[in-house]
Amino acid sequence: MITVNADGKIMVRRCLVTLRPFRIFVLGIGFFTLCFLMTSLGGQFSAKRLGDSPFTIRTEVMGALESRGLLRRMSDMLEMLMKRMDILARLENSTDFHRGEEARFPLDRFQPAAGLMERIQAIAQNVSDIAIKVDQILRNSLLNGKVMEGRRDQCEVPRDPKYPDCAGKVEWMRARWTSDPCYAFFGVDGTECSFLIYLSEVEWFCPPLPWRNRTVAVPSPPPKPRAQAAFRRDLARLLELIGTGKESLSFMKKRIRHLAQQWLRAARRLEQKLAGRQRHQKHILIHIGFLTEESGDVFSPRVLKGGPLGEMVQWADILAALFMLGHSLRVTVSLKELQSHLGVPPGRGNCPLTSPLPFDLIYTDYHGLQQMKQHMGLSFKKYRCRVRVIDTFGTEPAYNHEEYATLRGYRTNWGYWNLQPAQFMTMFPHTPDNSFMGFVSEELNQTERQLIKANKVSSMAVVYGKEASIWKGKEKFLAILNKYMEIHGTVYYETQRPPEVPAFVKNHGLLPQHEFQQLLRKAKLFIGFGFPYEGPAPLEAIANGCVFLQARFQPPHSSLNHEFFRGKPTSREVSSQHPYAEDFIGKPHVWTVDYNNSEEFEAAIKTIMRTQVDPYLPYEYTCEGMLERIHAYIQHQDFCTASPAPPSPKTKSPAMQSPPSPLALSPNATHLVWSPRAGGAPQAWPPVGSLQVWLSEPQHTCTETCRRRGLVCEPTFFRFLNKEEVFLQLSVACDSTESEMNHLYPAVAQDVRECYLQKEPLLFSCAGYNTKYRRLCPCRDFLPGQVALCRDCL
Secondary structure (H helix, E strand, O other): OOOOOHHHHHHHHHHHHHHHHHHHHHHHHHHHHHHHHHHHHHHHHHHHOOOOOHHHHHHHHHHHHHHHHHHHHHHHHHHHHHHHHHHHHHHHHHOOOOOOOOOOOOHHHHHHHHHHHHHHHHHHHHHHHHHHHHHHHHHHHHHHHHHHHHHHHHOOOOOOOOOOOHHHHHHHHHHHHHHOHHHHHOOOOOOHHHHHHHHHHHOOOOOOOOOOOOOOOOOOOOOOOOOEOOOOOOOHHHHHHHOOOOHHHHHHHHHHHHOHHHHHHHHHHHHHHHOOOOOEOOEEEEEOHHHOHHHOOOOHHHHHHOOOOHHHHHHHHHHHHHHHOOOEEEEEOOHHHHHHHHOOOOOOOOOOOOOOOOOOEEEEOHHHHHHHHHHHOHHHHHHHHHEEEEOOOOOOHHHHOHHHHHHHOOOOOOOOOOOOHHHEEEOOOOOOOOEEOOOOOOOOOHHHHHHHHHHOEEEEEEEEOOOHHHHOOOHHHHHHHHOOOEEEEOOOOOOOOOOOOOOOOEEOOOOOHHHHHHHHHHEEEEEEOOOOOOOOHHHHHHHOOOEEEEEEEEEEEOOOOOOOOOOOOOOOOEEEOOHHHHHHHOOOOEEEEOOOOHHHHHHHHHHHHHOOOOOOOOHHHOHHHHHHHHHHHHHHOOOOOOOOOOOOOOOOOOOOOOOOOOEEEOOOOOOEEEOOOOOOOOOOOOOHHHEEEEEOOOOOOHHHHHHOOOOEEOHHHHHHHOOHHHHHHOOOOOOEEEEEOOOOOOEEEOOOOEEEEEOOHHHOOOOOOOOOOEEEEEEEOOEOOEOOOOOOOO
């Protein structure tokens, strides 16, 4: 029988229980040591990564210094464990663990403990060596940190005449750098050097610091060839891009689906017209700002309640046109998506974008423009030439120029953006200073046109107005109309009939678009009561064979006398509910009468009932017309290339000869044209061959002056006639010539024979008049049914 010493049995049990956890503990110590080394050594290089601040070194180094004591305590713990294991080994040798050769617990079971002791000794030695090396690294890092800190403390604001704003910007940063987290994102930490690095490398107000490490510029590979735009054959992908979640988006997608076949046919026709012409594909961001939650999105909840749909009609058509032309689109209706697509840094929007703008063009509205300015910092000024602003009522140059608008009383809530006026794109061509974007109405084929003519009810009228408030106070007109015609309305209501709508009116409630179209195809008359202004519905009615009857405003409505226009960035005088229909379509499709004259109103109704009209749609409001127009804008409009500044009048010595004017008097001596003998024509769009220069009457704008001659005012041509010799060619004597900022110039005060040239190109304007001046007006021809384009513009 073999017996075992009781003390030895207890010691064995303790060893068995202790050794396995101890191995785990040793492995944990080794892993922690490895992590510590990676952190410490990584801290030496972390500030050298591109985009990190050079001022993070000190923080990381100090963190490592605090950890150095922990590393030494680890080494001490390992030495203490080694001593305790040595005591255990001596106890093991002095104890009789077995008697005889057949011991129950043979000693070879504990021989691994000796190997473990050797490993512990090796780990302790390695930790000790590591501690010495880390201590050396930390000392060197601390020395480098002190050198860097010395540089940082020694930074001075450079006095470089090429950077006159540097000192002022540094002073601003001292006081306000904590006002926006974006500055810390770019490495600003409150030191002078961090200010200068930011202002020289992120912004561009200060010169680069000479001690900053800069990699040698590697020649960039040649840019890849631009993809070519190809007309698309399907709109399914566009519907995916628009997204879901809002009634307004659902409305736009329904409209796009409804007109899909017309868009496809129009694209094929334009493709044939362009005859394989090369077109670069543009990367375009469409940000519909008025649908974002931050702007209030008052439109989406009202889509199904009779709210205004004109803006959504236009945006749906813009999306369809850009997509069909083959461009790459991104669509956003939220501020977060906008920030993500633009590359906005975290913060409150005071810093530039984190990378170059990835879009060639951005289509947005005034709400989106404000959001972009708030979040793009200085990048907004850099990239604003790529923006196109969808602007229903237009923005005239006097309201767009911030300094001039402030000094002359033209400042409003919507103006003062200092954009090129043609960057604003309108629903109708009422402001030649802006670009005409438009929308589309549904075209009828020949069969549909014949069917409409056969089914017209000559005694049926539909009232233009889905909101009950429009009907208020119109009882007199309705009573006269009711004597001759059956009146139909489409006024929205939930439970009870609106009291503003008389009982003799057949109210259908709010109708889906296709049902509304069917109602128009039966009706003879579509009548407006003065509001809403300039919507798409009158064109839809005329396209479906209706006559549009509207009120003449006397005096014309404008921001000076009407609440609706007050605050809008335009002085345009609106003479009727729909000036485009009045001026560009007219009788027999459009009748504009004085509603305050009952006899004139009643006579117009009688005449309209006897008049036969065919459905009519101007070409510029067809799908093909809109595609053609937007294609021309994308191919030719360039607002990022600066045009030459207007010349200042100078006194010329007899020896100095001015170059011959490229303009020549027309054969009938009434105006100037581009001379065929002029040297190489300048690169301009529209082409200068379409230019005619006319002298206005004192009471006429240039818009009116050109229109009276069957032409369109073209503001891009102002730079060719902003010269004193042009006055002389038109037989206008100038006793003096001055150059000033005034949106009416160039002009002549004829009574005193004083001539004025325009000093600020942003103020060249077709709008505005003063009875004191006769203005020099640049006019051009235009394609039939396409007022936005001259005959040679495609």
